[in-house]
Amino acid sequence: MQPQVSLQDEQLRRLLRFVQIVSVLGFLYSIAALTQGTAPNAAWLHVLYTSWFLLAIVSAQAVIYRLKAGAITLAIGTIAVMIGELVGGVASIGGASLGLFVAYLIIAHIRPIWGTFE
Numbered sequence: 001m002q003p004q005v006s007l008q009d010e011q012l013r014r015l016l017r018f019v020q021i022v023s024v025l026g027f028l029y030s031i032a033a034l035t036q037g038t039a040p041n042a043a044w045l046h047v048l049y050t051s052w053f054l055l056a057i058v059s060a061q062a063v064i065y066r067l068k069a070g071a072i073t074l075a076i077g078t079i080a081v082m083i084g085e086l087v088g089g090v091a092s093i094g095g096a097s098l099g100l101f102v103a104y105l106i107i108a109h110i111r112p113i114w115g116t117f118e
Contacts, residue, residue, distance in 0.1 A: 027053035
């Protein structure tokens, strides 16, 4: 007999898997960009993006396993990317949409089931 999984849990799992797939692709692209060599003033931003992609892969899996640390780490990492873009003067719609997506994920999907997390 299959365990009962609510529709919200299934949606959250699918969104987190989507985050993981996009993060793996972004991580591979970022590694390729770093190995090609970039301008020294932009290298720190590439490292920040690469770190976020790796962090998102692990954090999404932690949220799937219902660990509070995963959601908190994903939120802090996203805030770090947004601040990094603002400080670097390269804030874009991509960074803003990343922040909005993670905020939506946390507010609409994770917060209602926060009590089930360890």
